[in-house]
Amino acid sequence: MMLRERMMEHIPLIAVLAVLALLHAAFSPIAEPFKCGDETRHTMTGVFVRDAIADLPASASDARGYATRYYFQYPCLGIIIWPPFFYAVEGVAMYIFGIEYWVGRVCIYLFGIMAFIYAYRLFRKNHDTLTATASVALLGMAPLVFEYCAYIMLEVPTLALVVGSIYHFERYLDHQRRHDAFFACLLAALAALTRFDGIVLFPFILLRLGFTQNWRLLKRGPVLLSIAFALLLTVPYYLFTWNVYGAGIEHSVTSGTGYNKTSWLSPRNFWLYITYVPVLVGWCATAFCIVGIIYSLVVDRVKSGVYFCILAAVYIMFVPLAEPGPQHAIYWVPALAFFAVRGVVALARGRKLLAGIACGFMIFGTAYETFSPLKQSQGKMLYISGTGKAAQWVLQHAKTDRPMCYEGQLNGAFILAMRQQDGTRSKRIIRADKLLYSVYSDPMGGYEEYAKTDQEMLELLHRYDPEFVLVEQDEIFWATNAGKRLRHILATHSDEYRLETTIPFETNYGNYAKSPILIYRKLRENPQRMSILEIPIMALRDKLQAK
Secondary structure (H helix, E strand, C coil), rough: CCHHHHHCCCCCHHHHHHHHHHHHHHHHCCCCCCCCCCCHHHHHHHHHHHHHCCCCHHHHCHHHHHEEEHHHHHHCCCEEEECCHHHHHHHHHHHEEEEEEEEHHHHHHHHHHHHHHHHHHHHHHHHHHHHHHHHHHHHHHHHHHHCCCCCCCCCHHHHHHHHHHHHHHHHHHHHHCHHHHHHHHHHHHHCCCCHHHHHHHHHHHHHHHHCCCCCHHHHCCCHHHHHHHHHHHHHHHHHHHHHHHHHHHHHHHHCCCCCCCCCCCCCCHHHHHHHHHHHHHHHHHHHHHHHHHHHHHHCCCCHHHHHHHHHHHHHHHHHHCCCCCHHHHHHHHHHHHHHHHHHHHHCCCHHHHHHHHHHHHHHHHHHHHHHHHHHHHHHCCCEECCCCHHHHHHHHHHHCCCEEEEECCHHHHEEEEHHHCCCCCCCCCHHHHHHHEECCCCEEEEECCCCCCCCHHHHHHHHHHHCCCEEECCCCCCCHHHHHHHHHHHHHCCEEEEEEEEEEEECCCCHHHCCCCEEEEEECCCCCCCEEEEECCCCCEEEECCC
């Protein structure tokens, strides 16, 4: 009977997960990675891990050399820039199921399921089934969470590991079971090894220990051993990253790299993160969230303490950074969802039927806010497809073993497509934004040209001698002088470059539908082309070399 009751208790969670899965299947087409530019890096780094597994033991005997050579062939990796745990999971999945975009997407969905299950268990620990079910439904329907579940980005895996760590930490506070201490520390370490945002758990734990007056737990053997194990997992990687990429981290934290960058401890950030709340959960839930926070402060402070600590830890951790963004505040969403539901329950004055109906309307309102922008994008979440066809065309029409050069913000998607379709791994891709110029994330973060005249650019291209130069017709998100110069040279130097074909994008994303890929063939072959490559890495303030 007890087993049956436990199974019945999980039926609401299963129903919520099933509805979310159906919604993603209906609104999230699988095309090619593009999200923020980062998605292509996250996907391709998983492919790198897959190839490293396939190339064992050679890849392990010279790990640094292997990674460097791989980057020169496929210059689209997130190694060092982001921690390695998700890439390990994705790489193993691709080793088993193949080098496919959908494999990485499934990994993200599974982490999303993990986040929802742990969140439900956290909500249910001190509150009833209605509160837990409505809160997890709101979490899954929240605009930012639903969106990031549909792309290969690191926020949802990190959210899953953060919520899991918090759940086991709370269980340890209640029962002092050693396995909860171990899993809390293990999941915290894996969160920090998935995205640097994972260190938000450090201020959370300090706040929670202070809130509950449980500092003595830090002296217990299981806790000390679990902390030592977590440090053993994370500290070597963080020290290595700081040694290699410390300048890049410092630049991102203090100066920022994007158009929305501010500065370290910018006064703007202190109110900016508050304005992200409607972006995270929608206006409908925000209104109830305010009521729920006030209600919980007055009558439910102890049971709701964990959620106040989540809000405080995220605020403390990310407000000082020069690179503000709602993606950093995604770890707020479980707490915001909880407070929104508590606000509805408070207004219902204990009438469960009324509270359930009101929660349903709130979740429906949040879903409307999540899906209403899709009316402008053919009823689907944003997608792009086209670089795969471009890769197929150049592979079919290549006459030599010379490299390919790609200019455009979807260079990572093209590199992935080349790796997928070139089973022998014989072709090399050169990124124009490494050969001709360089940017630090985007031109606002840093920009440097290596060919400042038409003649210098022609000479540099001839030196590395790509058989094909592919360019996106327009520069969609930002324009560079080097990008304009390259497009002008290709269009006007018909004695050097011939336009062979154009590949249109199939997309509902911005102006990409009007900006096809132009494929030019370089007519004059250089028999003495450069065999030693140098790639400037602005974030590392150094150059990589390889043959």
